[in-house]
Amino acid sequence: MSGPVKKKNKTVHPEATYESLLRIFTVPESENSTLGKIEKQISENLDGFLKEHIVSHVIAPNELEKGFLDSQIPEEPTFVSEQADFLLKNVVAESVHVASPRFIGHMTSALPYFMLPLSKMMIALNQNLVKIETSKAFTPLERQVLGMLHRLIYNRNQPFYEENIQYSGSALGAFCSDGTIANLTSLWVAINRLFRPQQDFAGIGEEGLFAAMQHYGYQGAAILVSRRGHYSLKKAANLLGIGRRNLISIPTDTNNKIIVSELVETIQRCKKQRIAIIAVVGIAGTTETGSVDPLDELANICEAHDIHFHVDAAWGGPTLFSKKYKHLLKGIERADSVTFDAHKQLYVPMGAGMALFKDHKSLTLVAHYAEYIIRKGSRDLGRMTLEGSRPGMAMLVHSGLRIMGRKGYELLIDGGIEKARTFAAMIKNTEDFELISEPELNLLTYRFVPADVRRFMATCSKEELFNINAHLNRLTITIQKEQRDRGTSFVSRTALEPARFHGQLINVFRVVLANPLTQIPHLEEILIEQREIARRLLSGELAMDYSEQDEGEPRKAVTQTS
Numbered sequence: 001m002s003g004p005v006k007k008k009n010k011t012v013h014p015e016a017t018y019e020s021l022l023r024i025f026t027v028p029e030s031e032n033s034t035l036g037k038i039e040k041q042i043s044e045n046l047d048g049f050l051k052e053h054i055v056s057h058v059i060a061p062n063e064l065e066k067g068f069l070d071s072q073i074p075e076e077p078t079f080v081s082e083q084a085d086f087l088l089k090n091v092v093a094e095s096v097h098v099a100s101p102r103f104i105g106h107m108t109s110a111l112p113y114f115m116l117p118l119s120k121m122m123i124a125l126n127q128n129l130v131k132i133e134t135s136k137a138f139t140p141l142e143r144q145v146l147g148m149l150h151r152l153i154y155n156r157n158q159p160f161y162e163e164n165i166q167y168s169g170s171a172l173g174a175f176c177s178d179g180t181i182a183n184l185t186s187l188w189v190a191i192n193r194l195f196r197p198q199q200d201f202a203g204i205g206e207e208g209l210f211a212a213m214q215h216y217g218y219q220g221a222a223i224l225v226s227r228r229g230h231y232s233l234k235k236a237a238n239l240l241g242i243g244r245r246n247l248i249s250i251p252t253d254t255n256n257k258i259i260v261s262e263l264v265e266t267i268q269r270c271k272k273q274r275i276a277i278i279a280v281v282g283i284a285g286t287t288e289t290g291s292v293d294p295l296d297e298l299a300n301i302c303e304a305h306d307i308h309f310h311v312d313a314a315w316g317g318p319t320l321f322s323k324k325y326k327h328l329l330k331g332i333e334r335a336d337s338v339t340f341d342a343h344k345q346l347y348v349p350m351g352a353g354m355a356l357f358k359d360h361k362s363l364t365l366v367a368h369y370a371e372y373i374i375r376k377g378s379r380d381l382g383r384m385t386l387e388g389s390r391p392g393m394a395m396l397v398h399s400g401l402r403i404m405g406r407k408g409y410e411l412l413i414d415g416g417i418e419k420a421r422t423f424a425a426m427i428k429n430t431e432d433f434e435l436i437s438e439p440e441l442n443l444l445t446y447r448f449v450p451a452d453v454r455r456f457m458a459t460c461s462k463e464e465l466f467n468i469n470a471h472l473n474r475l476t477i478t479i480q481k482e483q484r485d486r487g488t489s490f491v492s493r494t495a496l497e498p499a500r501f502h503g504q505l506i507n508v509f510r511v512v513l514a515n516p517l518t519q520i521p522h523l524e525e526i527l528i529e530q531r532e533i534a535r536r537l538l539s540g541e542l543a544m545d546y547s548e549q550d551e552g553e554p555r556k557a558v559t560q561t562s
């Protein structure tokens with residue numbers, strides 16, 4: 001049932017009168033309306049709603065786009081029920097079942113049920129955190145959430161938090177919409193600190209990058225991160241005026257961790273060439289492999305060279321909830337700034353990230369004022385955030401933290417890591433799957449290699465190895481796409497350069513085990529399906545996919561997955 005209601009060949013629209021319009025703002029939907037039924041089903045049986053309405057079938061992107069070609073804003077109003085029907089049929093049906101326990105390819109998982117009614121309450125209130133006049137209690141609430149996560153990371157003493165958690169002259173962090181903005185905010189602070197006001201120079205915020213370089217006598221500027229860095233850092237390098245190619249990517253070791261000696265060499269080279277280092281970024285849970293850089297060592301180096309140390313813990317930050325595994329992040333408490341994503345492992349709906357700062361005065365380096373809206377000395381959070389108007393998402397983070405508590409999150413984190421280890425063991429126990437990266441947190445990568453090919457690879461020449469890998473890459477890509485298109489399970493795909501293949505780029509399946517609903521039998525089924533697809537591809541029953549270009553050369557930097 002899409003398109004306007006037709007009656008005697010004439011389309012019926014709701015009246016376009018002011019009164020009928022007012023009803024839209026006031027009258028709630030009746031329980032028997034389409035929207036009323038949707039609401040009821042979502043609140044009573046979310047799983048059933050998703051299963052019933054999301055269809056899994058293959059549809060080409062350009063087929064899908066055909067339903068969304070009209071650029072005309074409709075002249076006449078449409079009935080709410082008609083729009084709801086349209087959405088169910090064309091949008092909900094064609095969306096992705098990210099809550100499915102078999103959807104283990106991305107960092108987006110199922111949500112605890114209480115997030116739904118609380119989200120609705122948040123939207124009903126429609127607070128704007130840009131300033132206190134439109135948010136009232138939401139502002140101290142957000143500051144409290146930032147304080148809680150600051151304490152999780154930095155664990156300063158009680159008086160520090162009593163003094164600073166609600167102190168309007170500074171902020172322990174910036175709440176924002178995602179990890180990308182959190183990374184950008186952190187580097188924004190870093191560049192403002194490095195090029196701070198001095199003598200007749202009014203600071204980079206006032207005078208810009210060019211004047212800053214001249215004043216401080218630099219020939220260029222760079223940000224240093226391992227080659228597993230997230231691509232949001234590229235965007236930040238672009239926006240800060242540094243340029244993407246000056247996001248210098250440092251090689252990684254066999255465990256996908258930054259090679260510290262290479263980092264030190266790069267720092268020395270930059271110094272010699274008068275290149276300002278805006279920040280060294282350590283990663284606590286890389287997007288592709290879940291690896292954690294040696295944060296303590298990076299902290300030592302940054303301290304010795306007086307460089308801003310940023311830790312991108314968008315994924316791995318919540319590991320700090322786990323008594324058993326938090327040691328993996330040792331050194332994060334020495335970071336000048338930390339990115340933390342709540343919409344990943346805090347199980348909050350999309351749109352919640354945070355940048356936390358060790359020094360509570362850091363954010364004053366980027367504070368902005370505007371007479372009409374944000375005056376000096378105000379309590380408004382909008383002074384110190386990149387974004388202006390923002391929703392009350394902090395309420396959902398607060399709720400997650402209180403309802404599940406540290407112990408609840410610990411169970412989720414430990415469960416994910418242990419599941420990843422079990423899955424790794426399952427893969428190693430087969431003859432025809434090869435584990436490519438061991439799970440340090442709850443991510444791992446692997447690929448399919450027929451048993452006889454695997455035996456041959458153990459003894460063959462380097463050239464033969466190269467050719468076999470090229471074929472295996474094609475196989476991995478095709479299996480991944482076929483499995484995705486079948487629509488019952490999903491693993492993602494990336495490309496790595498495992499040391500044993502001499503720098504050759506290897507396509508791999510990438511698995512993220514964050515959904516608590518995922519069980520071992522789901523993982524078994526995924527391997528069985530992949531093996532079956534492989535068999536059909538190798539027997540010629542199914543054709544290989546050559547549509548995508550070979551990725552060929554190893555990438556210079558940064559991942560594009562999420």
Ligand SMILES: *Cc1c(COP(=O)(O)O)cnc(C)c1O
Binds near residue numbers: 177
């Ligand atoms: C997901 C992720 C980001 C980006 O976060 P978004 O919320 O997608 O903007 C940055 N860094 C790492 C390590 C991530 O995993």
